[in-house]
């Protein structure tokens with residue numbers, strides 16, 4: 001994102017921006033955007049990397065609803081996770097567990113198409129996840145400048161973190177595909193790194209709530225110190241915001 005003279009401090013760096021006053025419309029807009037991008041993939045399975053936390057849960061529930069579950073070719077989709085908290089799958093903070101409970105266990109997606117971060121201590125989990133990704137794509141794929149993912153869905157924390165990339169954390173400069181993250185307070189985490197998150201045909205940030213408004217404003221103003229502002233994809237960049245998070249942003 002540029003902080004140059006032409007930069008409008010009320011504008012997010014977006015090819016596609018949706019702001020709604022209504023939570024249900026926002027969720028439906030994300031589902032439509034995402035399904036369009038995944039359905040346009042031809043001749044191979046589509047891949048998505050999804051996030052955890054509370055924000056995407058409404059989307060996951062919608063995708064499992066009778067209205068939506070029939071609209072996807074689930075056997076043509078592979079699901080990866082942008083990050084994970086190192087707690088057991090059944091723990092309420094486990095990102096894969098939450099997505100499976102609300103969405104993926106409720107749709108006919110083959111179990112072999114789910115690629116959660118292994119339930120292991122962070123360093124081992126990151127090494128295994130890194131190896132799994134490279135086995136799926138081929139280790140040279142990232143260097144070949146072809147996007148790894150068709151869609152990446154990211155959230156943003158009120159501190160500007162995205163996936164499990166936190167301000168000032170060494171993981172921001174990691175060049176492995178996945179990386180362990182040790183936080184001052186447990187649990188440890190595993191995250192995809194910046195080059196991997198950026199390697200996507202389409203990337204969406206989904207941000208809701210008043211507590212996120214300040215961080216959204218800082219990103220719009222060009223604050224590149226924030227991890228969420230450092231995901232520099234060459235693909236399409238979309239933002240989905242509720243009015244509380246967006247405020248007066250253009």
Ligand SMILES: O=C1O[C@H](COP(=O)(O)O)[C@@H](O)[C@H](O)[C@H]1O
Nearest residue numbers: 051052053054055155156157163
């Ligand atoms: O810790 C995390 O936080 C972000 C944002 O979560 P939210 O609850 O504020 O929506 C999330 O995107 C990430 O996957 C998660 O591990």
